[in-house]
């Protein structure tokens with residue numbers, strides 16, 4: 001019988017790509033999502049691509065009773081926990097909402113998991129837990145710190161999992177620290193669907209290329225980097241999604257609590273991304289270099305060696321793949337899922 005996986009936040013950007021691969025790998029997949037930052041259309045398209053059904057529950061993970069009903073309907077082998085809020089700026093203005101969704105939501109999920117004796121979980125953490133690192137590349141043993149409520153919510157949840165594991169070693173926990181996810185499924189049918197003005201670089205570039213935005217503001221041209229603009233570790237969302245399947249395989253062989261960076265190990269600047277996107281799409285991306293964005297750091301990229309060795313996972317897709325697939329999604333769906 002195929003293994004059953006509960007995916008929280010599975011209608012969202014990274015969740016929908018991971019659900020797709022889980023279905024293709026033969027898992028039974030159940031999604032809970034309150035659709036606060038997504039649309040059920042993503043899952044309908046995943047079903048279309050895979051010719052497989054996804055069971056969907058419109059449930060808020062903070063709702064213990066509603067979540068419990070899902071656990072009564074299915075006996076899960078694993079949980080992949082994506083659900084949460086992720087906008088750094090918004091978290092500064094709405095900290096309570098971030099702690100409620102990201103921390104309280106995770107606590108409620110873990111309480112229900114405990115009750116139903118489902119104790120294997122993969123959690124979406126973030127490179128943001130490294131704060132302002134002293135050097136790059138960043139490995140998992142670097143000190144952690146938070147510079148905003150979003151980052152703090154991730155750190156708190158990581159700590160909750162550490163404590164939970166100390167209290168009960170039956171738990172199997174994979175904390176995955178993502179670097180900068182970009183790109184889309186190569187079909188162009190699913191992708192990142194930000195609401196309103198994008199905060200992150202890649203969707204902003206794509207919306208500029210398609211004419212929804214006049215020009216990109218490049219935040220800072222005087223960093224100590226090869227061209228003065230900020231450097232990040234952009235990782236194709238399909239590589240990231242594959243990392244989750246590898247993490248599940250690993251958890252079955254290596255019980256315990258594990259932390260892995262999911263990044264490529266390569267750093268690209270803002271202008272590298274703009275130039276690659278223009279070359280691949282054939283579209284001009286106007287930009288203007290303005291002052292630095294508060295809270296930004298010059299360089300952030302992963303040392304991915306631990307994930308390579310332990311998970312047997314490596315990001316294989318190039319910057320051109322990232323740009324091509326983003327453009328395919330953007331040009332086929334100029335208004336995201338509302339088209």
Ligand code: NAD
Nearest residue numbers: 009012013014033034035036037038060061083084124126
């Ligand atoms: P996303 O917003 O597209 O997906 C998150 C999903 O969770 C959405 O579908 C949303 O509707 C759902 N959700 C939010 N609160 C919920 C709640 N209380 N109950 C049920 N569903 C809820 O974001 P994403 O980019 O796919 O990110 C997924 C996870 O990865 C998040 O936890 C995010 O913090 C983390 N992460 C994302 C990035 C990134 O840059 N995209 C980087 C590092 C970590």
Ligand code: UD1
Nearest residue numbers: 088126127128179180199200201204217218219230270296
């Ligand atoms: C953001 C989050 C971080 C999260 C990470 C991965 C912020 C402040 N930080 O990081 O918590 O872990 O995503 O998802 O949101 N840029 C521009 N113009 C733009 C947008 C971005 O020049 O309009 C630059 C930024 O200054 C940065 C790079 O592009 O150098 C990437 O920015 P972004 O996509 O927002 O990601 P991060 O800041 O790395």
